[in-house]
């Protein structure tokens with residue numbers, strides 16, 4: 001009966017299978033949801049939207065960039081929630097993060113508190129931490145490649161971004177380059193549930209059937225992990241108080257919130273800090289590792305980028321500064337192109353919160369209207385749009401030139417950080433840390449693809465973010 005939902009509303013869409021709807025191959029681990037969505041997106045060229053079923057739930061897949069703009073920016077109040085469900089009583093820390101919070105006042109407060117930590121000035125103040133981690137990474141690579149040039153891109157970039165997170169969020173030394181299995185990395189990976197069968201299943205349920213998470217009482221952030229986060233924060237607070245240390249950083253900021261006018265509990269502090277791990281670590285490290293892998297694959301681009309880096313380095317008295325890195329325009333274009341080609345999130349997910357009617361005005365789309373009912377799940381297929389040849393010619397090619405003039409990029413077809421009121425809070429922090437790491441790396445090493453890599457890449461169907469099965473193997477060579 002439920003499967004008549006879209007047909008009854010005259011919304012075009014593929015025929016669903018019993019129980020699994022249109023995402024069956026993802027359930028049995030054959031293909032990732034990103035790939036399935038891309039295929040449906042392509043098949044329905046010319047339609048402004050497509051009605052699909054995620055398992056038995058009707059989901060509106062939006063194709064028309066004008067409709068996308070209305071959903072995520074202009075008429076945001078009709079679609080202000082992300083399509084995720086976390087039970088506050090079961091998983092209070094995760095439930096208190098902006099991504100999970102429903103778009104009311106609690107979300108606004110959490111969001112504005114966190115945004116204050118990622119202003120340009122704040123990101124600049126974290127720049128020395130990124131530089132230090134980069135220098136440590138360069139030494140680590142030097143040691144490693146004296147044995148073998150081969151490294152796995154995500155492992156390397158994960159160590160680097162986590163080393164930053166450790167200091168920026170918790171004021172501790174991450175020591176992520178000091179040991180083969182650093183304890184802080186083990187903690188972060190446990191946080192994200194890597195290598196745990198049940199965690200993977202839980203994450204998949206959260207993504208595929210959000211409404212069932214309450215039913216199954218699914219908990220993503222376990223008590224012992226939350227306690228450890230709080231321990232890091234309170235230890236730093238105690239140490240600073242005892243020694244009269246003022247750093248004006250994230251830890252100090254959490255302390256000022258605690259003594260501010262709005263009630264701010266230890267749970268709130270834990271929740272805010274968990275954002276660095278939940279929303280900041282995996283996203284940044286994956287974006288960086290794909291970037292590094294693209295550079296390994298495109299040696300001319302890599303060489304051109306290295307020239308820009310070396311010129312800037314010399315112009316700035318043999319150093320890199322926050323401003324000099326921001327000024328590198330080829331670096332910006334290369335990072336954008338890598339994020340376009342490798343959409344790590346693949347989709348933005350919203351729920352309709354107030355009834356909404358849309359009729360396309362763009363003549364490229366069939367003139368069919370829709371009235372979206374409250375509670376309807378929405379997918380904005382960013383990954384599919386970013387590889388749509390109508391917006392990006394030869395989308396499978398890595399061409400940073402596309403991004404030389406941002407005005408030429410069709411609006412709402414490139415959104416690696418989302419857009420509108422729910423835009424990623426850590427956008428400039430994430431981009432800066434990736435750039436700092438890459439700049440130091442390319443100054444010292446040439447990177448090539450390891451011979452064992454097989455193309456086309458195969459993606460892990462069980463993981464919510466873009467994940468290459470077997471990893472991205474690269475070789476690093478010292479530049480003398």
Ligand code: HEM
Nearest residue numbers: 098099276279280283284287417418419422424425426430
């Ligand atoms: C390159 C790295 C990153 C990428 C590609 C990325 C991407 C995204 C995307 C696509 C969204 C969803 C936006 C939407 O639904 O419209 C998002 C949301 C978010 N991101 Fe990031 N992110 C990155 C780094 C970070 C970092 C470093 C932090 C913080 C430490 C962060 C914190 C958040 C938060 C809190 C949200 C939820 C915002 C809300 O719903 O109000 N992200 N990010």
